[in-house]
Amino acid sequence: MGREEILARIRSALSDRPHAQADNAALDERMAMRPAGPAVHFDGDLLPRFIAKSLANHFTLERIASMQLLVPAIRALLPADETPDISVAQALDHVGWPPEWTINRGAGRPVERLSVTLAYAGIAETGSIVMRSGADSPTTLNFLPDLHVVVLHASDVVRYPEDVWRRMDVSAAAWPRSVNVISGPSRTADVGGTIVRPAHGPKSVQLIIIDD
């Protein structure tokens, strides 16, 4: 509808630029180079920084030595007298879930006590985790549960968000529908300025870091 009119007005507004048209080659080069801005400087190893920042973001956190210890770690998060009914991202199918547990391997449900997902990366600068949507990681599992459990390999912690983008394939075929950078439980301060957790999303986010 308004496409050609808007573009014409933009070009007329920019008529003072050196070239009548945008210098497409130079702009494509900038896009390909993807220049980074000033970084938040910090010293030291990535993992201690990531852990300190994620705790400041109100994540809770546990470190385990291997994926074999994941099932007991999840079991411990639920009341002992209750047979678990949880949602698990298919990325964690191979973990060996007890057959007596009720496990939803699909998208999130309207009432969702606990979900377990696998993070694509962690960001040390901000203590954030990065979730990448796909068949093995439905987005709703990040937002519907009361308790969101995120499994993160220690080796997947990178320094900056720019490092996440460098690792990801941005091409149309590979780029996911949704990339969620998560830095804490859901919260709001819309009633009287008081911070309340949760708002619409998880009340708590438990990180389980696998020290591999």
Added chain:
Amino acid sequence: MGARAHGFRDRASEALADANLQRSIASLKDGFVAARARAVAELPEFEAMREAGAAIKDHTLANLDHYLLRYEAEVVKRGGHVHWANDAEEACRIVRDICHRVGAKTVTKGKSMVSEEIGLNAALEADGLEVLETDAGEYIVQLAKEAPSHIVMPTIHKTTRQIADLFHEHHQRYGFTERVEDAAELIGQVRSVLRSKFFAADVGVTGANFLVAETGSNVIVTNEGNGDLTSTLARVHIVTAGIEKVVPTLNDTAVLLRLLARSALGMDVTSYVTYATGPRRPDDLDGPEEYHVVLIDNGRTKMLAGAIRPMLRCIRCGACMNHCPVYLSVGGHAYGGVYPGPMGAVLMPMISGHDKAQELPHACTLNGRCQQVCPVKIPLPDLLRRLRHEQWEEGFIRGKSRWGITAWAWLATRPVLYHRLTKLIVALAGLAGRSRGRFHRLPLASGWTDDRDMPAPQATTFHAAWAKAKRQR
């Protein structure tokens, strides 16, 4: 909405007398201003980041046609649709047509200031659709049939008690029969009421903090998680965004996000930053079947063409209003438009026209704090002065103001006469006000003396005092 901006003076007077409002706004001064100052002090790179942020936006704006086309191509490549709207009416029509085509009954909405700007809710409701704001703050102002009074904190004008009354009135039908005043319980009601609505929605509308040309993504920055439930659970996701929201790359969003969270909330990060791109992929277990973006001009190309272009750098953090003595005295509703505070005083005349927002560029003391805290260095006071000048040139300033300014300008360009006359006035006024040192009333100055006294001059002009001091040196 713009039409309400006519009565800024009346609304400001009402706001000053509203004790609840005054208490609510005071929390901004203590909370957000201090938090931002701490966050900035902790980051030695902040100043360099402001430069980088402004440069990214300037570069994009200088090549806006290129980046919008690149963005559009990437959205289409990833299965989405891009629509272009010249103005508010076209934008609403595009959204209404999509809703109509997919047989929508219920529309959920994440927070989107541009959707407020185009009046989307009213347009959809006129078609018989149920439209539900899902951000807790937006939900509250929608229930109260009010407009947001701050672009980041829509309910900053409401006390907990008022919200408790509102929910007690509207939530009994959901089984919440008791009136509660606890913030956590009140938010718990919002969560419970809206959870099923997310699943029932046919269309989910969100805004965009940024559009990424590199990947065709829209970025939303939130804390509640409602935006993601809106965009993921509805059958159709529609993004409403101004054309100035595009940036070239993912790395550019990293620079701007560092500025945004610190400037808006005084925090390093928000709980959620989401890059949403296109509809669900063939293997996906969730996500919308359709993905649409409505790119909205509505006055933005006019800003691009002229001296107001730097305003298009704005990333909607709200720091300018949090630091504005006028906003902090009268709150957001006094501005009468969608965007309040310094950024609103520039945007509203450009979006609605000078005739609809004439008073806003004058609701400013030119103290400059907004420019000092702006994360992308928008010279807001200069832009406001520029708009005042435009209003003068285009004849929007009339009556006593025009006559007074014309007379003063005539006098100010005649230095000899000016000095003699001011010397005389100052001497007479000094004499008249000698006993009390101040005046309760002055002719032609009731706007000042109605609310406070005018100090009496010291019986000598600045020029005379200066000349005397020079002689004594």
